[in-house]
Amino acid sequence: MTPLGAKIRELREARGISLKDMASALNVSSAYLSALEHGRRGRPTGFLLHRMIAFFNVIWDEAEELQRLAEMSDPKVTIDTGGLVPEATELTNRLAADIGRLDPEDLKFLLNEVVRRSGKSRN
Structure with a gap:
């Protein structure tokens, strides 16, 4: 699970929203949303992330937190150490x-x- 996936699941469950209902509201498949929550998909596009922020009706600090978590949620990282010690x-x-x-x-x-x-x- 990625940091963003964990936060999305936390927000969704705290509001009593099913995966299927959220996926429908965002116009994505529930399989995609499940994979995003479980870290089997990379971070969402900026457009989808903004739709999630609007969906959860979060503002300021919480919206910034979701954006920060999205930046730190690539489950398939490549690190180039060429030229380093x-x-x-x-x-x-x-x-x-x-x-x-x-x-x-x-x-x-x-x-x-x-x-x-x-x-x-x-x-």
């Missing part, structure tokens, strides 16, 4: 090989550590 390539390859074996707590720790060390905010 060897440790960057090793880290990338180790993550690719082992990410499925890490538990959620370890993933949160690593994510927060990368964010902290890069000097960037998660927001």
